[in-house]
Amino acid sequence: EDKVVQSPLSLVVHEGDTVTLNCSYEVTNFRSLLWYKQEKKAPTFLFMLTSSGIEKKSGRLSSILDKKELFSILNITATQTGDSAIYLCAVVGGTYKYIFGTGTRLKVLA
Amino acid sequence: EPEVTQTPSHQVTQMGQEVILRCVPISNHLYFYWYRQILGQKVEFLVSFYNNEISEKSEIFDDQFSVERPDGSNFTLKIRSTKLEDSAMYFCASRINPTNTGELFFGEGSRLTVL
Numbered sequence: 001e002d003k004v005v006q007s008p009l010s011l012v013v014h015e016g017d018t019v020t021l022n023c024s025y026e027v028t029n030f031r032s033l034l035w036y037k038q039e040k041k042a043p044t045f046l047f048m049l050t051s052s053g054i055e056k057k058s059g060r061l062s063s064i065l066d067k068k069e070l071f072s073i074l075n076i077t078a079t080q081t082g083d084s085a086i087y088l089c090a091v092v093g094g095t096y097k098y099i100f101g102t103g104t105r106l107k108v109l110a
Numbered sequence: 111e112p113e114v115t116q117t118p119s120h121q122v123t124q125m126g127q128e129v130i131l132r133c134v135p136i137s138n139h140l141y142f143y144w145y146r147q148i149l150g151q152k153v154e155f156l157v158s159f160y161n162n163e164i165s166e167k168s169e170i171f172d173d174q175f176s177v178e179r180p181d182g183s184n185f186t187l188k189i190r191s192t193k194l195e196d197s198a199m200y201f202c203a204s205r206i207n208p209t210n211t212g213e214l215f216f217g218e219g220s221r222l223t224v225l
Contacts, residue, residue, distance in 0.1 A: 031211045032211040032212075034213070034214070041199070041218050041219050042201060042216040042217060042218050042219055043153065043201075043216050044216075045213045045214075045215075048211070048212065048213060050211075088153060090153075090214070092211040095158075095165070095166050096141065096158065096165070096166075096208070096211065097155055097158060097166055098143070098155065098203075098214050099155060100145075100152055100153040100154070100155075101152065102151075102152045103152065103153075
């Protein structure tokens with residue numbers, strides 16, 4: 001059965017800290033891995049990764065995929081209170097079903 | 111910027127009643143999804159829909175659930191006889207290209223409360 005596991009489940013840090021969020025997966029016919037940020041309601045897209053070892057970067061956020069070890073990490077540097085959210089990892093397999101992990105709840109304290 | 115729109119934003123219903131949740135996907139998107147998220151839990155796949163038929167459905171999507179694209183713009187989720195455990199946020203999502211993966215665009219969700 002396809003599955004996506006995220007760790008840690010929750011994290012509390014102070015502004016300025018760097019955090020690393022993890023996502024490991026097992027999926028048949030892997031196509032891509034996506035990261036989303038969920039604040040109040042709908043998840044909003046951050047990154048899509050399809051190739052191993054190529055870092056995607058957007059401001060203070062970056063992400064990389066390891067298809068051999070079946071995981072991805074999302075890094076956030078110099079965290080701000082506005083980064084407080086649930087970060088979701090989703091993996092797409094052969095049937096184009098997007099399977100979400102349980103998410104990592106990040107709280108950044110001022 | 112184009113967006114997925116959902117109505118209603120919140121619906122309260124009595125157990126056993128039928129509910130219809132409506133979604134208007136982004137106009138040039140071809141692949142549609144319904145997900146649900148029970149409060150504090152993960153986003154769970156319900157069903158995917160392409161070319162006017164269900165592509166895949168989860169074990170959650172039993173005979174009480176159905177989806178329809180009645181008029182080429184709306185995409186609806188019907189729950190025939192609601193149960194308490196159907197209380198959740200229901201997200202509609204769409205993407206542009208059926209043969210490549212890409213960003214899944216989410217609506218703001220419809221919160222269903224079953225009493």
